[in-house]
Amino acid sequence: MEKVIGLITCNYSTKESSPLTESRPAASLPYFGRYRMVDFALSNLVNCGIRTVGMVMPYNYRSIIDHVGSGKDWDLDRKNGGLFILPGSAFGTSRTGARFLLRDLIHNKAYFTRSTSDAVIFSTANFVFNVDLNKVYDAHKASGADVTVLTKTAPEKDPDVTAFDVEDGRVQGVHHGATFGESMFLDCFVIGRQLLLDMFDWYAATDYLDLFEAMAGDFGRVNVRTYDYDGYVAPVFSKRAFYRANMDLLNPRVTAELFPEERSIKTKTHDTPPAKFEVGSRVINSAVSSGDRIYGSVSDSILGRNVIVEAGATVRNSIVMQGCVVKSGARVENAIVDRANVVPAGTELRGTPEDVLIKEKAHE
């Protein structure tokens, strides 16, 4: 896809503030042991052959830059094209809910004008799915649409996603929050590059809006069509959704669908040795990352890299992130333990399945 460039927006915050996203942008939220949320957006773009990707940064971009670096792990360290780090506007002045804030795009107009591509594929960093974007792009060209949005029939109510009113595959309206059966927007769309530049002029006066909010009065003029995706999708805009999207991966069918070798999800690589399951350890129905050392008991849980579970310690129904140590005799249950925490010997971190406990990131 030499004629297509990508753009990932990271400059938005989730409505629900939790300790997980207070310390970092949603894009760099650790996911399934070794990944970060943004890996899906990046890998989906790269896996369809795109080698030019811009990322609009939030003000607290440190962890994103730390993760993506030069883009090498996604083959985005190119002589031509490659990874472009683009500044986002400061918070406070903008509405935080906007995922494709016009101002952020217009401020980075040069990224689009300097390109000779035909089209741009946009994405945010808060959805988990592995889609072949070549198919979406082919459908976009075949239908002659101005914009093709990736959607899925909402399997349940979700107040945090965007939904479209659709008639015969054509978008008639847009609103926030999806109810069961509506066309849920997967925050991923294809648009002609020239049309996008035109829109920058059309909507310049309302640059505080989300691109689709600005477009809302124009669905008669702009042909926006849906591409319905029926594979696994997890929108991750809340603590509960984050917990569930992780736990979904304890189902090998979901993992196989999300991590096929032919369309692998790429991430920053580290030189950590394989996980060591020590003598006497007991691990069932769990995902274990490299560098982990397990002496104790782990069930129905996901461990990030370099986690130590000492003898006599128990981890159940939990997500334990990179670099944590669960000391001897400690219990972690229905909890999300953010990076670098030490759970002291004999202590408990316990939530309920309905309300998981979050232990915020330890000060480093």
Place this chain on the structure above:
Amino acid sequence: MSKKECIAMLLAGGQGSRLGALTSNVAKPAVSFGGKFRIIDFALSNCANSGITTVGVLTQYRPYLLHSYIGTGEAWNLDERGGGVAILPPFATQTGGAWYEGTADAVTQNLGYIETNDPEYVLILSGDQLYRMDYDDMLEAHKRNNADLTIAVMPVPWEEASRFGILTAGEDGRITKFTEKPKKPDSNLASMGIYIFSADVLINSLKEDALDQTSDHDFGGNIIPKLLEEGKRLFTYEFNGFWRDVGTISSYHETSMDLLGPNPAFDIFSTTFPIMSNASTRPPAFVGKDGSVDDCLVANGCQIYGTAKHSILSTDAYVGERATVVDSVLLPGAKVKDGAHVVRAILGENSVVEENVSVGSVDQTKDTAVIGNDVVVGKGEN
């Protein structure tokens, strides 16, 4: 170590024929080890961790996997301008070309590479040994001794000394004698095949050796004895850490097992001197509801629905329901299907043990079972 003070020549062309099925389609340095590594990772990581950034890798036997694995060397931070990794296979000139005939000959044929880099010292390494060593310490010793050649040595049990190339040295470490597999050893210092030469000494002795029709062009057999004879300053550098040359199936298996247990002889978890590798990006390992894993190293991408005990499960290895894997090494992508049993075995990359099939035996008097890369073992075949 400054940039071109010392360069390394890494000998990676050997077939490793005693590794049998494991090297039937890859060179020995490219054989997988320790779950996520390949054998050459250890030498390359030692170079990177020692600050040596110019490394010539001499390849010959079945080089495709090795070449693609090394790539630009970036996985070991060896993708540097004006240095980094150079892959050096045999090549032709106006007067023809030749295969590498022995360790010294391989380096001789690449004297041009050494001269282009114009280093003061040249480190000669094997790409098929497992150990962690700071070559910078060895270089310091070489300089301190004002040596022409420094040879890394390791004390071995006296009763085993007759299996090695043994160096006899004075109290100051100066070598007085080199004996290949002595019947009556007078020293227990075994050569590890790791050499630091002062570059001019190396270049001169290789040029002389190349003209000698009777020479086998081997460092141990020809170059070192000749330098001793000439009265050059040869010194030992004693190393006391973990070091293995996994030359045979049984030593490969034994060394793999050395990584297991509560206090493994070789700690691959060290963060100060990390072993780097060009690993693929795979999801975390998964243990199923009825899975059981005890005393195992498990790499990313593994799926375990059965039982694994005292084993190494490399990237993307698979253990099916009711299957058991004991005292074994599953190389990347090896698949043990439902109900199969694998004991004291090494399963090659992407090999498959079909459902309910047994491989290997607990009987210690029998050889370790080996299944070659990509081989499928069905019923009645083993």
